[in-house]
Every structure is written in structure tokens, then in C-alpha cells.
Amino acid sequence: MFTNPLAAGLAAFVGAFTLAAAPSSQARPNIVVILADDLGYGDISANGGRIPTPHIDALARSGVRFTNGYVTAAVCAPSRAGLLTGRSQTRFGFEFNPVGRDERVGPPTTEAMTPGILKSLGYSTGMVGKWHIGKAPGFHPLDRGFDSYYGVLDGGTTYLPHLGPDDEAAITADYSSFSRTRFPIYRGREVVDTTGYLTDRLTEEAVDYVSRKGGNPFFLYLSYTAPHTPLMASKTYLDRFRHIQDPHHRVYAAMVSSLDDGVGRLIKALEDTGQRNNTMVVFLSDNGCPFYVRGACSNAPLTGHKALPWDGGIRVPFIVSWPDRLKPGTFDQPVSSLDILPTVVQAAGGRVAPEKEGVDLLPYLRATTKTRTDRTLFWRMGPNYVVRSQRWSLVVVNKSDTAEDPEGLVGRPVPDGVPAAVSPLGQYTLLYDMRADPGQKRDVSSRHPSVVAELKRRFSAWDAGNTPPMFTSRRQFSIEVNGRKVQLFN
Incomplete structure (x- = not known):
């Protein structure tokens, strides 16, 4: 990770x-x-x-x-x-x-x-x-x-x-x-x-x-x-x-x-x-x-x-x-x-x-030293992923054109074998400054394109050590988060 x-x-x-x-x-x-x-x-x-x-x-x-x-x-x-x-x-x-x-x-x-x-x-x-x-x-x-x-x-x-x-x-x-x-x-x-x-x-x-x-x-x-x-x-x-x-x-x-x-x-x-x-x-x-x-x-x-x-x-x-x-x-x-x-x-x-x-x-x-060196954490959830490094959190998540009722999601698993893939609509690339915005309310990706590029590079390097899922996600659904409709895989 x-x-x-x-x-x-x-x-x-x-x-x-x-x-x-x-x-x-x-x-x-x-x-x-x-x-x-x-x-x-x-x-x-x-x-x-x-x-x-x-x-x-x-x-x-x-x-x-x-x-x-x-x-x-x-x-x-x-x-x-x-x-x-x-x-x-x-x-x-x-x-x-x-x-x-x-x-x-x-x-x-x-x-x-x-x-x-x-x-x-x-x-x-x-x-x-x-x-x-x-x-x-x-x-x-x-x-x-x-x-x-x-x-x-x-x-x-x-x-x-x-x-x-x-x-x-x-x-x-x-x-x-x-x-x-x-x-x-x-x-x-x-x-x-x-x-x-x-x-x-x-x-x-x-x-x-x-x-x-x-x-x-x-x-x-x-x-x-x-x-x-x-x-x-x-x-x-x-x-x-x-x-x-x-x-x-x-x-x-x-x-x-x-x-x-x-x-x-x-x-x-x-x-x-x-x-x-x-x-x-x-x-x-x-x-x-x-x-x-x-x-x-x-x-x-x-x-x-x-x-x-x-x-x-x-x-x-x-x-x-x-x-x-x-x-x-x-x-x-x-x-x-x-x-x-x-x-x-x-x-x-x-x-x-x-x-x-x-x-x-x-x-x-x-230890007693106060020297700070980067520690980067990674998550992969199908095509969606997260990178956390120092003050930054990068969230890359599928776009969706629908938002489902959360009450009914748990009881409706999708058929086995449906792959988790990048949405035809593309993905949101969201960057948060966790020191200034620990609640992840404000996307600042447009202000820091070099940070986004570096965190994506790090994710790709880490992801090269992963393997394909041994089974597909049967919990594929769309929901609205902070005004954005997103597709999730769990």
C-alpha cells in the first residue's frame, strides 16, 4: 500500500x-x-x-x-x-x-x-x-x-x-x-x-x-x-x-x-x-x-x-x-x-x-529527529484509486450520469463476471490539500497539475506490483458525493 x-x-x-x-x-x-x-x-x-x-x-x-x-x-x-x-x-x-x-x-x-x-x-x-x-x-x-x-x-x-x-x-x-x-x-x-x-x-x-x-x-x-x-x-x-x-x-x-x-x-x-x-x-x-x-x-x-x-x-x-x-x-x-x-x-x-x-x-x-520524508499510501478499488502523500490526497473515480438511492444498494448485487472498468464518461481527478481542507471539500487539482502528475506516476509504479482481481465486484453502483455523481466498485 x-x-x-x-x-x-x-x-x-x-x-x-x-x-x-x-x-x-x-x-x-x-x-x-x-x-x-x-x-x-x-x-x-x-x-x-x-x-x-x-x-x-x-x-x-x-x-x-x-x-x-x-x-x-x-x-x-x-x-x-x-x-x-x-x-x-x-x-x-x-x-x-x-x-x-x-x-x-x-x-x-x-x-x-x-x-x-x-x-x-x-x-x-x-x-x-x-x-x-x-x-x-x-x-x-x-x-x-x-x-x-x-x-x-x-x-x-x-x-x-x-x-x-x-x-x-x-x-x-x-x-x-x-x-x-x-x-x-x-x-x-x-x-x-x-x-x-x-x-x-x-x-x-x-x-x-x-x-x-x-x-x-x-x-x-x-x-x-x-x-x-x-x-x-x-x-x-x-x-x-x-x-x-x-x-x-x-x-x-x-x-x-x-x-x-x-x-x-x-x-x-x-x-x-x-x-x-x-x-x-x-x-x-x-x-x-x-x-x-x-x-x-x-x-x-x-x-x-x-x-x-x-x-x-x-x-x-x-x-x-x-x-x-x-x-x-x-x-x-x-x-x-x-x-x-x-x-x-x-x-x-x-x-x-x-x-x-x-x-x-x-x-x-x-526516534528524536524531526526530519520529514515522504510516505505515500495507495488504494485501488477497480479503476478507482487513491493516493495519500504528505499534505495531498488524490482521488480518481469514475464519472456517472445517475445517482442511486442508497437504501436499496446493498440488496441488489450485479451479476457475477461484470468487469470493473473505466466509465465511458471518463473519470474525475480530484486533489485535496489535507492540511487546509481535511474534510476533502475543495478540489484543487487545477491549481497543482504537477502534484497530480507526480501522484499519478507514483500510483502507476505501485500498481505494477498488483495482480488482477480473483473475482469481480458484485457491488457496482452510482452515488452522489459533494455534488458529483460517481461510480463505485466494492
């Missing part, structure tokens, strides 16, 4: 914090990665959101909050593939969501994943929650390096088997597509019956995992389904938001609150077992929040939502906390979810294979 994996310029990103000195007897850290699902940049109160998230905020205060933290895709499955492999998913063809093809596709088994690498270093590895990157033999979590698994293999499921009299659901276009029969819960490879609210159940499994760990260091990947649709909440969390009249806003706030409670319970379990100080906790979302939940979520102050190549789709809440080693602060330069693999592997005492992208953040956070 970027050209210079060692990124010497990250040495400049030290302003507000540094690494604490490591004790000479420093043990290898436990590692916990908490991944929210469709949580928007503006959905946590630490980022100015309107939904109270005191536990996520406390995690941010205990560590580093990245204000420009990016993921590798604007939708679920490709983003997860990039995070766990440490390589942009376009390097191995997992470019789009595998709509209708979950049973037979996943990142190639030749791609080493974080759990397998850490397992080879002596770590116990456990996963709880949403997988969404393969169900066939060879692609299951237990086949990709995890010792244990509990969760949903698909893109989501219902949060409650049945709605009680004080529970509530808010209907969206995709609501009827979810069911426990279609998308069951697994323990290992076996389907299990699960009662209670799903977010609570995933938290309970994660707490149990860390509470019984001892001896070897562990890696826990806690991948919540919240607050992804279906919008469904239990009485416990709804009671906190009965004052909100709009049902979509009320249920969504309750779902985010349940996620926040889960983070708090897991951190407390680490504290109660004496493991907190030497546990690196990473918290982020897989992409921005969606445009089809009737305004219930927020990516403010960013433009765009899930599935869009603007920052609202790819810039997310992103926190790293490690009390033994990392002093609290705010980090304002761009980082990527690709940085997670090299950071945790090298903290665990391993070496990162040269084909892995991203950087180990920890040495650069220790």
Missing part, C-alpha cells in the same frame, strides 16, 4: 510521545487486536463523536490515538485481508467483497498471516468474532494460524436469536438477509447455539480467553460484528438511549455502547490477571461507517462513508496502547493497518518477511 516500507520519515512522527525505556527483563508482550465493524471515525467520543464511548476513550488516553489512521479498503473483507496478511489485498487479487462467493474464496494460502507468524514464535493464538475471508477448507481461521475460534465466518448475523419485548431492531435495506440459520455461530468448525446478545457473547469469550492464559504469550484477535447491520440492540443498552426518538439513531447508539462496554470488560480482565501492562492493545475499525443506516452513524469531519474512496471510507478510529513501553499521546501523521503486522511481529521478537508492507511503528516512535 506504499512505496517505502522502511519509511524513514516516520522518525518525524514523535512530537507528543516517545517509547518508555524497556526493563532489561522485558518479556515479550501479549498482543490483542480489537477490530470493530463499520465503526465510523466520528462514532467515538475521543474523536468528537456524539455517542459516549468512555472505555474506548480511556484506552486512547492510555496509549496513542492516531488521527490519520487508515485501513487498506473501504469495505469489510478486503480490509481484513490486508490487515492480517500485512500486504495490500490487491497484491494477491482479494480486491472486492466476496459477495455470494464466501464458500470458496479467501486470501491465497501462500500468504502468511499474523496468527501463523506469531504461532511460529511460540505464541498461543485465539480468534473471537467475525472472519469474512474464507470458509472453504484451507481458509478457515483454524487453517490460518489460530489455535481456537469462536464466532461468525460470514459478513455478519443477527445479534439476538429472537427479539424480546424490550429489545429493538431498526429496519434497513439488508435487514431481511440476516439470520442465524443462514449465518450461524461456530466454535471451531462446529455450529453452536448461542443465546444472549452477540456483542456480549463475543466479549465473554474474549474475557475467558485472556483469563485462562498463562505461560506462553498470546495473540487475541477480537473481531466484533458491531455496529455492522442488522441494527439490533438489547434492553440493557437501549435503556441508555431511550431519549433518542429516531429508532435508527437509538439502536445504533446502543450498539456502539455495547461495543464500548466490551472493550472496557476486556481491559479490566487484563488488569485483573496482571497482564495489562505488558499487553499491546490495538483498536481500530475495518472501514468507515455506512451510508445506508439513515444517518445514524458518523464519519465526521470526513467526506464519504463505507465503500467510498474518500477518507470517510478508509480513515478510521485507530489506537495503540502498551503501558510498559508506549507513553500516551496523539499521532497526527498517516499510518496504516498494514503497520500492525510488522509492529507486533517485531515486538514479539520475530523478523518481517521483505514482501510484507507497512512499517514497525515502535522504532520510529522512539
Whole structure:
């Protein structure tokens, strides 16, 4: 996802914090990665959101909050593939969501994943929650390096088997597509019956995992389904938001609150077992929040939502906390979810294979130089692409002559095999000055043609290392963004 994996310029990103000195007897850290699902940049109160998230905020205060933290895709499955492999998913063809093809596709088994690498270093590895990157033999979590698994293999499921009299659901276009029969819960490879609210159940499994760990260091990947649709909440969390009249806003706030409670319970379990100080906790979302939940979520102050190549789709809440080693602060330069693999592997005492992208953040956070060198991030979504470099963000996106109703887009996948191609109408080339215009409201491409040309050149050089998609996009649609009708592929 970027050209210079060692990124010497990250040495400049030290302003507000540094690494604490490591004790000479420093043990290898436990590692916990908490991944929210469709949580928007503006959905946590630490980022100015309107939904109270005191536990996520406390995690941010205990560590580093990245204000420009990016993921590798604007939708679920490709983003997860990039995070766990440490390589942009376009390097191995997992470019789009595998709509209708979950049973037979996943990142190639030749791609080493974080759990397998850490397992080879002596770590116990456990996963709880949403997988969404393969169900066939060879692609299951237990086949990709995890010792244990509990969760949903698909893109989501219902949060409650049945709605009680004080529970509530808010209907969206995709609501009827979810069911426990279609998308069951697994323990290992076996389907299990699960009662209670799903977010609570995933938290309970994660707490149990860390509470019984001892001896070897562990890696826990806690991948919540919240607050992804279906919008469904239990009485416990709804009671906190009965004052909100709009049902979509009320249920969504309750779902985010349940996620926040889960983070708090897991951190407390680490504290109660004496493991907190030497546990690196990473918290982020897989992409921005969606445009089809009737305004219930927020990516403010960013433009765009899930599935869009603007920052609202790819810039997310992103926190790293490690009390033994990392002093609290705010980090304002761009980082990527690709940085997670090299950071945790090298903290665990391993070496990162040269084909892995991203950087180990920890040495650069220790540095004292303020020299700034360019670090360029890239995204490809069919013919659409994004380049982020220093103050600039380049968005190249297909033009369209129509704009569809967002409410109906999720339930209308296009036929398999329809290629993602440059529009006959051409493409918009949009350049944003992220220092002057972090919300990406003003296109300044006409004022800086040399910047546009250079960023396009860099993209072409990076794109030469990608492969064709292994399957086509079944989510091809048009929508209006900032007064422009654009065609998207996810």
C-alpha cells in the first residue's frame, strides 16, 4: 500500500510521545487486536463523536490515538485481508467483497498471516468474532494460524436469536438477509447455539480467553460484528438511549455502547490477571461507517462513508496502547493497518518477511529527529484509486450520469463476471490539500497539475506490483458525493 516500507520519515512522527525505556527483563508482550465493524471515525467520543464511548476513550488516553489512521479498503473483507496478511489485498487479487462467493474464496494460502507468524514464535493464538475471508477448507481461521475460534465466518448475523419485548431492531435495506440459520455461530468448525446478545457473547469469550492464559504469550484477535447491520440492540443498552426518538439513531447508539462496554470488560480482565501492562492493545475499525443506516452513524469531519474512496471510507478510529513501553499521546501523521503486522511481529521478537508492507511503528516512535520524508499510501478499488502523500490526497473515480438511492444498494448485487472498468464518461481527478481542507471539500487539482502528475506516476509504479482481481465486484453502483455523481466498485 506504499512505496517505502522502511519509511524513514516516520522518525518525524514523535512530537507528543516517545517509547518508555524497556526493563532489561522485558518479556515479550501479549498482543490483542480489537477490530470493530463499520465503526465510523466520528462514532467515538475521543474523536468528537456524539455517542459516549468512555472505555474506548480511556484506552486512547492510555496509549496513542492516531488521527490519520487508515485501513487498506473501504469495505469489510478486503480490509481484513490486508490487515492480517500485512500486504495490500490487491497484491494477491482479494480486491472486492466476496459477495455470494464466501464458500470458496479467501486470501491465497501462500500468504502468511499474523496468527501463523506469531504461532511460529511460540505464541498461543485465539480468534473471537467475525472472519469474512474464507470458509472453504484451507481458509478457515483454524487453517490460518489460530489455535481456537469462536464466532461468525460470514459478513455478519443477527445479534439476538429472537427479539424480546424490550429489545429493538431498526429496519434497513439488508435487514431481511440476516439470520442465524443462514449465518450461524461456530466454535471451531462446529455450529453452536448461542443465546444472549452477540456483542456480549463475543466479549465473554474474549474475557475467558485472556483469563485462562498463562505461560506462553498470546495473540487475541477480537473481531466484533458491531455496529455492522442488522441494527439490533438489547434492553440493557437501549435503556441508555431511550431519549433518542429516531429508532435508527437509538439502536445504533446502543450498539456502539455495547461495543464500548466490551472493550472496557476486556481491559479490566487484563488488569485483573496482571497482564495489562505488558499487553499491546490495538483498536481500530475495518472501514468507515455506512451510508445506508439513515444517518445514524458518523464519519465526521470526513467526506464519504463505507465503500467510498474518500477518507470517510478508509480513515478510521485507530489506537495503540502498551503501558510498559508506549507513553500516551496523539499521532497526527498517516499510518496504516498494514503497520500492525510488522509492529507486533517485531515486538514479539520475530523478523518481517521483505514482501510484507507497512512499517514497525515502535522504532520510529522512539526516534528524536524531526526530519520529514515522504510516505505515500495507495488504494485501488477497480479503476478507482487513491493516493495519500504528505499534505495531498488524490482521488480518481469514475464519472456517472445517475445517482442511486442508497437504501436499496446493498440488496441488489450485479451479476457475477461484470468487469470493473473505466466509465465511458471518463473519470474525475480530484486533489485535496489535507492540511487546509481535511474534510476533502475543495478540489484543487487545477491549481497543482504537477502534484497530480507526480501522484499519478507514483500510483502507476505501485500498481505494477498488483495482480488482477480473483473475482469481480458484485457491488457496482452510482452515488452522489459533494455534488458529483460517481461510480463505485466494492
